[in-house]
Amino acid sequence: MATLTAPDRESFKLSMLLYDTRYRSMTIQVIAMIGFVSIVFWLISNTITNLNNLGKPVEFGFLFEPSSYDINQRLVEYNSRDSHLRASFVGVLNTLVVAFLGCITATIIGVFVGIARLSKNWFVSRIMTVYVEAFRNVPVLLWIVLAMAILIEGLPAPKAFRGENATASLNLFDSVALTNRGVYVPEPLFSNGIGDVALFGQSSLRFSVSLDLILIIAVLIASFYVSALIKKRANRIQDATGDRPTTWYLRLGVTVLPIAIVLWMLGFHLGYPELKGFNFKGGTHLRNSLIALWLALSLYTAAFIAEIVRGGILAISRGQTEAAASLGLRPNRIMNLVILPQALRVIIPPLISNYLNLTKNSSLAIAVGYMDVTGTLGGITLNQTGRELECILLLMLVYLTISLSISAVMNWYNNSVKLVER
Amino acid sequence: MSNQAFVRREIIEEQTPPLTAFGLVGWLRENLFSNWFNAILTFISLYFIWYVLSGVVPWIFLSVWNAGSLSECREIASATWGGTHGHACWAVINDRWIQLLFGFYPSHLYWRPILAFVLLLISLAPILFTGAPKKIFYLTAVYPFVLPWLMWGGSVWASVSALLGFVVGYAIIRYTSEILGQLAAVILSIIGAVVWWLYIGPLLLSQGLGAILPLALEPVISRYFGGFMLAILIGVVAIGCSLPIGIVLALGRQSDLLILKTISVWFIEFIRGVPLITLLFVASTLLNIFMPPGTNFDIILRVMIMVTLFASAYMAEVIRGGLAALPRGQFEGADSLGLNYWQAQRLIIMPQALKISIPGIVSTFIGVFKDTTLVSIIGLMDPLGLSQGIRANAEWNGIYWELFAFIAFLFFIVCFSMSRYSMYLERKLQTDHR
Numbered sequence: 065m066a067t068l069t070a071p072d073r074e075s076f077k078l079s080m081l082l083y084d085t086r087y088r089s090m091t092i093q094v095i096a097m098i099g100f101v102s103i104v105f106w107l108i109s110n111t112i113t114n115l116n117n118l119g120k121p122v123e124f125g126f127l128f129e130p131s132s133y134d135i136n137q138r139l140v141e142y143n144s145r146d147s148h149l150r151a152s153f154v155g156v157l158n159t160l161v162v163a164f165l166g167c168i169t170a171t172i173i174g175v176f177v178g179i180a181r182l183s184k185n186w187f188v189s190r191i192m193t194v195y196v197e198a199f200r201n202v203p204v205l206l207w208i209v210l211a212m213a214i215l216i217e218g219l220p221a222p223k224a225f226r227g228e229n230a231t232a233s234l235n236l237f238d239s240v241a242l243t244n245r246g247v248y249v250p251e252p253l254f255s256n257g258i259g260d261v262a263l264f265g266q267s268s269l270r271f272s273v274s275l276d277l278i279l280i281i282a283v284l285i286a287s288f289y290v291s292a293l294i295k296k297r298a299n300r301i302q303d304a305t306g307d308r309p310t311t312w313y314l315r316l317g318v319t320v321l322p323i324a325i326v327l328w329m330l331g332f333h334l335g336y337p338e339l340k341g342f343n344f345k346g347g348t349h350l351r352n353s354l355i356a357l358w359l360a361l362s363l364y365t366a367a368f369i370a371e372i373v374r375g376g377i378l379a380i381s382r383g384q385t386e387a388a389a390s391l392g393l394r395p396n397r398i399m400n401l402v403i404l405p406q407a408l409r410v411i412i413p414p415l416i417s418n419y420l421n422l423t424k425n426s427s428l429a430i431a432v433g434y435m436d437v438t439g440t441l442g443g444i445t446l447n448q449t450g451r452e453l454e455c456i457l458l459l460m461l462v463y464l465t466i467s468l469s470i471s472a473v474m475n476w477y478n479n480s481v482k483l484v485e486r
Numbered sequence: 487m488s489n490q491a492f493v494r495r496e497i498i499e500e501q502t503p504p505l506t507a508f509g510l511v512g513w514l515r516e517n518l519f520s521n522w523f524n525a526i527l528t529f530i531s532l533y534f535i536w537y538v539l540s541g542v543v544p545w546i547f548l549s550v551w552n553a554g555s556l557s558e559c560r561e562i563a564s565a566t567w568g569g570t571h572g573h574a575c576w577a578v579i580n581d582r583w584i585q586l587l588f589g590f591y592p593s594h595l596y597w598r599p600i601l602a603f604v605l606l607l608i609s610l611a612p613i614l615f616t617g618a619p620k621k622i623f624y625l626t627a628v629y630p631f632v633l634p635w636l637m638w639g640g641s642v643w644a645s646v647s648a649l650l651g652f653v654v655g656y657a658i659i660r661y662t663s664e665i666l667g668q669l670a671a672v673i674l675s676i677i678g679a680v681v682w683w684l685y686i687g688p689l690l691l692s693q694g695l696g697a698i699l700p701l702a703l704e705p706v707i708s709r710y711f712g713g714f715m716l717a718i719l720i721g722v723v724a725i726g727c728s729l730p731i732g733i734v735l736a737l738g739r740q741s742d743l744l745i746l747k748t749i750s751v752w753f754i755e756f757i758r759g760v761p762l763i764t765l766l767f768v769a770s771t772l773l774n775i776f777m778p779p780g781t782n783f784d785i786i787l788r789v790m791i792m793v794t795l796f797a798s799a800y801m802a803e804v805i806r807g808g809l810a811a812l813p814r815g816q817f818e819g820a821d822s823l824g825l826n827y828w829q830a831q832r833l834i835i836m837p838q839a840l841k842i843s844i845p846g847i848v849s850t851f852i853g854v855f856k857d858t859t860l861v862s863i864i865g866l867m868d869p870l871g872l873s874q875g876i877r878a879n880a881e882w883n884g885i886y887w888e889l890f891a892f893i894a895f896l897f898f899i900v901c902f903s904m905s906r907y908s909m910y911l912e913r914k915l916q917t918d919h920r
């Protein structure tokens with residue numbers, strides 16, 4: 065009978081720290097930790113010495129001093145007597161605006177191009193390929209600067225709209241003015257509006273929200289909810305009896321009627337841009353910088369989104385389509401019920417990471433003078449106060465916050481659609 | 487029973503398919519006119535193509551090549567074609583293309599960036615194509631040290647000293663790992679190389695040999711660097727350095743060592759969370775503050791460091807994707823063969839993981855190369871920065887299409903060929919049966 069003897073209990077020797085895999089990982093980590101901490105310590109001590117030599121210790125008091133510069137494109141009221149913090153807040157809002165607008169248009173263009181690239185029509189797919197390759201292989205900064213140059217040099221000056229023999233005219237039924245000082249679009253006005261509500265009192269983050277807008281959004285959400293309820297009921301009846309009740313007029317009415325009534329009650333009308341003096345008055349003035357940035361970022365990101373959409377649709381094997389067809393589903397039902405749910409699982413994660421890229425690329429606004437957070441906090445505030453370290457730290461913090469929130473959404477989505485595998 | 491059954495005795499002659507199903511007509515029917523919607527799309531596309539080409543082709547080819555200023559260009563155009571609209575003024579490219587390529591690099595030294603570029607292509611050959619002679623690898627190994635010497639000039643001994651530092655480190659690993667074990671050898675070699683770089687090298691070579699045998703090129707300061715030369719320089723350095731750093735970061739993120747993993751994750755997430763432009767601001771304003779008082783190192787070097795860090799974080803994520811896609815069995819198989827960590831990585835894991843991540847790696851490369859244009863924002867004279875300068879010039883004020891078309895064209899060539907190369911590589915390395 066074989067007897068098992070326990071192996072000799074080795075006494076711990078110092079050399080085991082290097083040669084024994086059980087302890088070696090510990091050694092490596094300790095060495096890495098020491099190296100890392102000493103590098104960080106070295107950097108920080110250098111920074112402190114240098115800043116002391118320059119006579120500017122790290123402090124954030126400058127944020128509350130008057131900024132004394134103007135921001136021409138803004139969502140909330142601001143003037144040059146407001147603080148740097150307020151200017152940064154305006155900048156953050158501007159970043160979010162252009163990122164939001166860009167994401168929407170990029171998605172629309174991208175989905176369209178991605179599907180068109182799969183078209184059986186030879187010309188259509190080739191044109192889309194040229195578009196995608198052209199935009200993907202040329203730097204986005206070049207597109208932004210080019211768009212800005214086209215807008216400034218290519219569009220007529222406001223004075224070209226004046227007089228009997230005007231060389232330029234308003235577009236879209238005399239409602240949109242494209243000038244080299246920016247684009248003037250009709251603005252929504254409410255003659256019996258219910259006013260604004262101011263939030264955050266007198267602090268730097270104060271802003272006012274239009275109650276009209278809130279009311280409209282609330283009504284819209286409510287009508288979409290009711291419309292969804294009607295659809296659900298139709299589905300239930302179809303499951304039970306096999307017949308689907310006709311609901312389109314109900315759903316249309318529920319969506320359109322309430323919002324029409326609310327708009328009528330608020331006295332909704334459009335304020336059109338008009339030429340007064342040397343410039344247009346009235347309407348919403350979108351600066352060229354915003355338009356250029358928006359246009360270039362959307363077109364550039366759309367090229368990437370198109371590839372994602374195309375890849376997502378191609379990733380669903382043909383067998384799925386054929387199986388669905390052999391079940392007797394009609395083409396649009398195949399798309400809705402079989403292809404899209406599977407393709408979206410492939411499409412959405414890279415799509416969101418492209419939204420993230422678009423948001424980060426919006427920092428290139430500084431090249432065309434759009435006052436986003438890089439232009440205010442990382443641009444003029446930094447140059448005026450000379451507080452490089454604080455400004456750049458805050459700037460990075462803003463972008464990190466945005467990025468991490470977007471990736472949190474992405475993780476949440478990934479977890480919710482993850483295939484449950486056994 | 488039924489004797490009326492008819493059986494054909496002879497085989498029918500093979501017939502050609504109907505005219506509408508093959509050849510040009512068949513192709514047209516299949517691809518352009520398969521139904522009415524498709525036909526409408528075809529006509530719309532044809533109109534669109536005609537519309538674009540009818541504008542672009544005359545603009546490109548009926549253009550002015552020799553003129554001293556934009557107004558002269560316009561005069562020539564209106565004299566020749568009776569209008570200025572729709573005719574490019576390539577005279578600006580004719581006038582400034584050397585500047586767009588080299589920036590303000592001294593013109594009698596143009597041979598240096600050109601030689602560096604040619605050497606780059608040669609030393610890349612064995613990496614890119616398996617057919618190239620293996621001896622070129624020696625050039626590839628030396629190239630990183632030749633490049634800065636050619637571009638910035640100065641004494642050759644600084645580069646030689648840097649190279650010898652690596653030789654010293656390698657020699658220490660080679661000869662001591664048998665005696666001391668791997669970890670100790672690695673630590674020792676790092677210490678040895680650093681000591682060489684800081685103390686022995688400068689003393690022995692730069693001062694000793696440099697005094698006896700001063701092999702030096704005329705120095706060129708960074709302020710003169712610009713144009714595509716600068717974009718390619720920053721791009722090549724960032725691409726070349728980000729791949730190894732990215733691999734290390736990806737391994738760190740995948741490793742079981744908690745501290746290394748945490749450091750890697752934080753670094754990657756931080757860099758990926760902020761736009762490159764903020765990192766370039768760090769390069770232009772803060773990096774000197776982080777260094778010991780009195781250090782003032784070169785702006786291009788600072789930009790290269792930040793772009794490299796930026797690229798390596800993205801690279802790390804791409805490679806991590808490749809590592810994650812490998813089946814678990816590969817790791818376990820490597821372990822069961824008794825390979826140690828680095829052997830397993832080198833022989834089993836990395837070749838497969840890198841192969842999987844080729845498309846991602848190359849698109850990161852393309853992204854990095856495109857992002858080099860951002861340096862114009864912090865005042866370096868890359869092609870876009872130069873174009874702003876040219877447009878601010880009195881002669882060329884108001885010109886934009888021609889300049890941007892030229893710059894976009896050059897970027898397009900480089901990026902497009904990179905993406906095509908990656909597709910070629912994917913096909914070549916494909917080993918599964920399809």
